[in-house]
Amino acid sequence: MNHLSDDRLIALINSGLSGEERRRVEEHLAGCEGDRLRRDALREVWSILGEWDVPARRTDLWPRVETAVGRLEGRIDMSEFTRRRGDALHEVWSALETWELPERRRDLWPEVEGAVRREGRPQVTGRRWAWCVLRTAVAVLLAVAVGHTLGRWVGSRTGTAPLPDADLERVVAESLYLHSLATRTPSGLAEAVLNADRAAEEEVSP
């Protein structure tokens, strides 16, 4: 047998069931003691809830509501708000305009001239000089180091490896419009020049 749910029993107590449904529920209750006990317990709760009687409050809400509505209307009158804000800003603007700087007829030059003569130009002392030199030297060293490192890095990135000596000599000779450079000597190009002079002499005196 299916028992009745609590919400059906509560609806029955609250007269919330239609005629046909009510008849079916009552028929079921007649043969089901468990549901009758549950109905009685719920009816007791229903009954005791009725004992909470709220006394009529002798309060007339209308004056409060009327005031609140009036305040609301005043608050949302934006044209009035804008006008008041405009007036306030104009007042501030006018007040600012009245602030005029008084004219000063004082000549400042004598005071400045006196101060310059008194103080003179700032002198560079020996200590300061040494410090300047040191800073410059460090800056130059840093620039060289950075330049060198940067150059090596760029070279490695572009893939230009240093040429072998023979190729280097050939490149230098070509750039000088020569077939080749002279044999290497401890004195370098001096030998080449001497050789060139000797060859010229032999051409002149066969």
Added chain:
Amino acid sequence: MGFEDWEDVELMASVASGEISALGELVQRHQDKVLGLAYRMLGRWEAAEDVAQDTFVRVYQAAPTYRPQARFTTWLYRIVTNLCLDARRRADRSPVTLGPTSDIPTPETAAASTEANERAQWVRRAVQDLPARQRAVLVLHRYQRLSYAEVAEVTGWSESAVESLLVRAYAALRRRLTKFQEK
């Protein structure tokens, strides 16, 4: 202007057209029900009066867009219920706002502390101790005598949710009643 014979819907149309005295008639007509509902949900007259005032201000604001799709009282109860739930939520966050569910004793409430009213006080406390949604559903069903469908319409919850909340509320009250009777 006499509004005694006017329907609520006609009064709303009049409020929408700017007739403020029509709102006065609505207040006179429904303030007791609104106050009673708010009081049972909140447990304090001061808070209930604030909610009731807010309710009629909302009615005034909504008048131009009001469409009579349901009974006026259903719509009115929906506003009250939502405001009460908001008030309880705010009170839960800052207990100072609403405080305990008791009023400063007035001659009436002092008399209510007599033995004859002990059960009524117990009921009041038991209802106030219910979770907010159960309390709202119970008050609407038991005291405003709304059906499950009407409670669902007022609260915006489904009918099955309303039934479930009500069953849980009754079960909680039964347990408390048993303990109360054992004392």
